[in-house]
Amino acid sequence: MQxxxxxxxxxxxxxxxxxxYVGIGIPCGIMEHQIGMNAFMAFVMxxxxxxxxxxxxxxxxxxxxxxxxxxxxxxxxVNTRQLLYSAAFSPYFEKVAKRLTFLFSATVTDESxxxxxxxxxxGDWGAGRATLVNLFSMTSWGVSNALGVLIGSAxxxxxxxxxxxxxxxxxCLLMGQKxxxxxxxxxxxAFVAVCIFKAIGLSGPAILLxxxxxxxxxxxxxxxxxx
Amino acid sequence: xxxxxxxxxxxxxxxTMLACRCIPIFILKGRDLPESLRNAxxxxxxxxxAALVANDLFSPTMFSTGIWPGIIPVVAALVVVIVAKxxxxxxxxxxxxxxxxxxxxxx
Numbered sequence: 374m375q376x377x378x379x380x381x382x383x384x385x386x387x388x389x390x391x392x393x394y395v396g397i398g399i400p401c402g403i404m405e406h407q408i409g410m411n412a413f414m415a416f417v418m419x420x421x422x423x424x425x426x427x428x429x430x431x432x433x434x435x436x437x438x439x440x441x442x443x444x445x446x447x448x449x450x451v452n453t454r455q456l457l458y459s460a461a462f463s464p465y466f467e468k469v470a471k472r473l474t475f476l477f478s479a480t481v482t483d484e485s486x487x488x489x490x491x492x493x494x495x496g497d498w499g500a501g502r503a504t505l506v507n508l509f510s511m512t513s514w515g516v517s518n519a520l521g522v523l524i525g526s527a528x529x530x531x532x533x534x535x536x537x538x539x540x541x542x543x544x545c546l547l548m549g550q551k552x553x554x555x556x557x558x559x560x561x562x563a564f565v566a567v568c569i570f571k572a573i574g575l576s577g578p579a580i581l582l583x584x585x586x587x588x589x590x591x592x593x594x595x596x597x598x599x600x
Numbered sequence: 601x602x603x604x605x606x607x608x609x610x611x612x613x614x615x616t617m618l619a620c621r622c623i624p625i626f627i628l629k630g631r632d633l634p635e636s637l638r639n640a641x642x643x644x645x646x647x648x649x650a651a652l653v654a655n656d657l658f659s660p661t662m663f664s665t666g667i668w669p670g671i672i673p674v675v676a677a678l679v680v681v682i683v684a685k686x687x688x689x690x691x692x693x694x695x696x697x698x699x700x701x702x703x704x705x706x707x
Contacts, residue, residue, distance in 0.1 A: 388691065389690035389691045389693075389694050390690075392691075392694065393694055396698075408601045409601045409602075410601065410606065414606055414610075417610070418610050421610075421614050422610060422613050422614045422617055423617075424613075424617060427613060427617070431609060431613070435601060441605060441608055441609060444609060445608075445609060445612040445613055445616075448613050448616075449612075449613060449616035449617070449620075452613075452616065452617050452620055453620055454620075454648070454651075455617065455620035455621045456620045456623075456624050457624075457644050457647075457648055458621075458644075458648065459620065459621055459622065459623070459624035459625040460624040460625070460628055460641055460644065461641050461644035461645060461648070462625055463624065463625045463627075463628035463629045463641065464628075464629075464633075464638070464641060466625055466629045466630075467629055467630045468630075469629075471626075474625060474626065474629065475622060475626075478621050478622045478625045478626075479618055479621055479622055480621075481621055483652055486648070487648075487649065487652075488690065490645050491645075494645070531702075531705075533701075534698060534701050534702050534705065535698070536656075537656075537673065537676060537697050537698050537701040538694040538697060538698050539656070540652075540653065540656040540657070540673065540677065540680075540697060541676075541677075541680045541693040541694045541696070541697025541698070542690050542693060542694055543649050543652040543653045543656065544653055544677055544680045544681060544684055544693060544697070545680065545683075545684040545688070545689070545690050545693035545694075546645075546649045546690075547646065547649035547650055547653055548681060548684035548685060548688075549684070549688060550645060550646045550649065555643065556643075556646040557646075559643050559646045559647045559650070560646045560647065560649070560650035561650070562647075563646075563647040563648075563650040563651045563654070564650040564651070564653065564654040565654075566651075567650075567651045567654035567655050567658070568654055568658045571655070571658060571659055571660055572660050574660075576659070579651075579655055580648075580651045580652060580655050581651075583647075583650075583651040583654065583655070584644065584647040584648045584650075584651040585647075586647075587643065587646070587647030587650060587651065588640050588643045588644060588647045591639075591640075591643040591646075591647070592636060592639060592640055592643070595639055
């Protein structure tokens with residue numbers, strides 16, 4: 374495939390995520406500005422650590438005078454869901470070189486996991502284009518965060534509304550899954566489990582734990598079906 | 601936040617993040633996995649998407665400022681479900697979702 378085609382294909386897939394990241398990246402930068410981060414720091418953090426949830430948590434916990442160790446532990450705990458995404462991509466990276474695998478896996482987020490996984494499930498998707506999707510999304514996130522810091526508090530974006538772009542993307546990806554019995558069962562169990570974990574105060578790891586409950590329930594269903 | 605504190609938070613969070621992002625794919629890739637593990641990997645996408653949606657829509661404090669503010673995202677989500685079914689387009693879902701949410705907050 375031509376390089377140019379690959380870039381255009383990746384850009385098309387990344388575009389909804391990139392727009393969404395502008396909407397939440399700017400408010401995130403505004404918060405980072407509040408705790409004294411400059412545009413360069415915000416950009417570096419966004420282009421390496423690259424985590425929406427994490428980068429919102431750091432300023433808000435810092436403003437609540439949370440000790441550094443607790444901030445690091447809480448943020449890390451929330452990001453453990455990345456373990457699942459990484460595992461889910463592994464079958465598609467069997468023949469991919471180590472460096473590309475590293476670059477790809479180091480730049481996966483909730484959203485880029487979603488759009489890339491949907492493309493892999495459709496077939497005709499490759500590690501090069503998937504990595505480009507990650508890098509385009511990351512650049513949008515990095516630039517938006519830096520912009521947010523520069524804007525400071527001069528602009529107020531209603532974050533809850535802007536963040537709903539992401540929720541909408543996840544809903545679309547969920548609806549795009551094959552409507553098989555086990556998929557519906559898995560999604561329903563994961564959905565309810567997340568609500569339960571949040572209700573009992575386990576908000577941090579709720580996504581990971583909820584998704585794991587869904588996967589285990591699905592495995593049990595498959596085992597029962599085979600009997 | 602001083603530069604030192606920034607460096608500590610950034611590098612520590614980056615280290616745990618990279619571990620979570622990179623270790624599973626390197627451990628699992630290219631291995632002959634047992635069928636149950638392969639099934640489990642295939643079930644991750646629907647489980648993860650449902651978990652992410654539930655996480656965004658529900659929280660124990662969602663009704664703390666009244667019933668309506670808590671229901672708005674749920675109503676907007678139902679509208680997005682319809683758009684997702686009909687268009688299958690991420691962009692359209694994102695746009696309708698945000699616009700519906702914004703309009704509902706005006707009511």
